[in-house]
Amino acid sequence: MAGENPASTTEYIQHHLTNLVYGNHPDNGWGFAHGAQEAAEMGFMAIHVDSMAWSVGLGILFCWLFRAAAKRATTGVPSGVLNFVELIVEFIDGAVKDSFHGSNKMVAPLALTIFVWIFLMNLMDLLPVDLIPELLMLAGVNYQKIVPSTDPNITLGMALGVFILMLYYSIKIKGTGFVAELTMHPFNHWGFIPINLFMETVGLLAKPFSLGLRLFGNMYAGEMIFILIATMFAAGAGAGLIGGGLHAQIFGDNTSAWFWLVIFILVCGVCTLNLKGKISTGKTVLLCMVFMALGGGLTALAGGLMQWGWAVFHILVITLQAFIFMVLTVVYLSMAHEDH
Amino acid sequence: MNINLTLFGQMVTFAFFVWFCMKFVWPVIIEAMEERQKKIADGLDAADRALRDLELAQNKATDQMKEAKQEAAGIIDQANKRANQIIDEAKQQAIAEGDRLKVAAQADIEQEMNRAKEELRATVAGLALAGAEKVLEASIDDKANRALVDKLAAQL
Numbered sequence: 001m002a003g004e005n006p007a008s009t010t011e012y013i014q015h016h017l018t019n020l021v022y023g024n025h026p027d028n029g030w031g032f033a034h035g036a037q038e039a040a041e042m043g044f045m046a047i048h049v050d051s052m053a054w055s056v057g058l059g060i061l062f063c064w065l066f067r068a069a070a071k072r073a074t075t076g077v078p079s080g081v082l083n084f085v086e087l088i089v090e091f092i093d094g095a096v097k098d099s100f101h102g103s104n105k106m107v108a109p110l111a112l113t114i115f116v117w118i119f120l121m122n123l124m125d126l127l128p129v130d131l132i133p134e135l136l137m138l139a140g141v142n143y144q145k146i147v148p149s150t151d152p153n154i155t156l157g158m159a160l161g162v163f164i165l166m167l168y169y170s171i172k173i174k175g176t177g178f179v180a181e182l183t184m185h186p187f188n189h190w191g192f193i194p195i196n197l198f199m200e201t202v203g204l205l206a207k208p209f210s211l212g213l214r215l216f217g218n219m220y221a222g223e224m225i226f227i228l229i230a231t232m233f234a235a236g237a238g239a240g241l242i243g244g245g246l247h248a249q250i251f252g253d254n255t256s257a258w259f260w261l262v263i264f265i266l267v268c269g270v271c272t273l274n275l276k277g278k279i280s281t282g283k284t285v286l287l288c289m290v291f292m293a294l295g296g297g298l299t300a301l302a303g304g305l306m307q308w309g310w311a312v313f314h315i316l317v318i319t320l321q322a323f324i325f326m327v328l329t330v331v332y333l334s335m336a337h338e339d340h
Numbered sequence: 341m342n343i344n345l346t347l348f349g350q351m352v353t354f355a356f357f358v359w360f361c362m363k364f365v366w367p368v369i370i371e372a373m374e375e376r377q378k379k380i381a382d383g384l385d386a387a388d389r390a391l392r393d394l395e396l397a398q399n400k401a402t403d404q405m406k407e408a409k410q411e412a413a414g415i416i417d418q419a420n421k422r423a424n425q426i427i428d429e430a431k432q433q434a435i436a437e438g439d440r441l442k443v444a445a446q447a448d449i450e451q452e453m454n455r456a457k458e459e460l461r462a463t464v465a466g467l468a469l470a471g472a473e474k475v476l477e478a479s480i481d482d483k484a485n486r487a488l489v490d491k492l493a494a495q496l
Binding site: 021040045048112157 | 344347348349350351355358360365369370375376
């Protein structure tokens with residue numbers, strides 16, 4: 001939780017932006033980094049455990065979900081998860097057929113993997129920024145970034161994978177034509193070969209970098225806004241019932257986790273009663289608001305609403321970014337397949 | 341924000357997941373979808389064909405009904421005609437039979453009449469002879485006068 005003074009706010013933000021790093025520190029040897037400073041000192045021989053774990057986990061989730069659907073795939077009437085999966089597959093298939101004109105059996109599955117995987121990674125952004133890091137803090141893990149796509153390693157790693165495929169297919173399909181493309185464009189004269197080579201190489205390299213950095217930038221900025229909203233409104237203790245809520249009055253700075261659990265159960269209970277038709281929707285919203293205000297204070301409530309608003313908007317962003325990454329990958333690969 | 345081994349880790353996992361998707365997910369789902377597409381297209385085709393068949397069958401049925409009706413009408417006509425014919429024939433036969441019966445009866449009557457006449461003649465002849473016998477009181481030769489009296493009786 002953020003404090004009131006700027007220093008702790010900065011700490012809060014920095015804490016949220018620090019990965020859990022396991023690497024070879026020049027002084028301490030292999031181990032988890034204690035803070036951003038140590039992580040930076042580890043240099044290249046380090047790995048972001050949280051990014052890798054979440055991204056692999058989400059990748060496995062994707063594989064499991066789609067494999068389960070594939071196993072149930074019938075030519076009869078589809079239902080349930082198969083419907084949903086087929087919707088996505090058809091969407092990807094359409095997008096690939098629109099922009100990829102070569103014949104390559106890999107492009108469509110590649111696009112599907114990219115789209116769903118990136119979407120799932122981006123989706124982690126919609127979890128409350130403090131929820132999992134705080135829970136893991138209780139479990140003794142000090143740093144946790146749960147959105148893998150806010151890690152440039154992840155996005156650039158995927159972009160580099162795409163880049164390798166681009167190079168591979170360019171050389172495979174075009175052969176010497178690829179060299180000609182790099183050297184004889186845009187000025188078709190041997191005297192311009194160095195200039196052409198420079199320009200084309202920059203253009204070629206710009207593709208994977210823009211691909212990776214676009215996704216990273218968007219997700220990083222989105223995450224940042226969640227964090228900023230959290231710092232703005234998660235007012236500390238001592239600000240009274242309005243600012244700090246009941247918990248600050250009772251517990252001071254050291255609010256017990258049980259308190260939040262009680263509030264959570266109360267809110268869930270009210271929502272359940274509403275779903276069962278016991279109380280009206282208006283009353284439900286009001287009661288939830290009261291519980292939230294009691295728990296976190298009015299400013300926390302406002303912060304919650306803003307988080308919610310940004311999350312709704314962010315749903316568009318995460319889908320769009322996953323889609324853009326996928327479409328650009330397909331377009332780049334299509335360009336690699338086009339023999340002039 | 342450091343570039344480190346995570347980069348390669350992600351590349352490797354990326355490659356692995358793409359391979360997995362390419363091998364175990366995409367072809368299965370796409371195949372099932374395409375097959376279903378084909379099935380649905382076939383089904384729609386079959387439905388169209390069935391509809392056309394139905395229309396043809398209905399037309400045929402209508403035609404057959406018409407034909408049957410005509411046939412029935414023809415048969416009824418014929419039957420009526422035949423019935424009339426039979427009635428006419430029967431009438432004719434009845435008339436003929438009647439005529440024949442009448443003729444036979446007349447013949448019978450005539451026969452009876454003739455027989456009666458014969459009997460009458462014989463009786464009259466006997467009576468005349470007896471009368472004449474009485475009148476003459478004499479024994480006239482019966483045989484000699486019989487022919488005379490018979491001639492007389494035939495004139496009656």
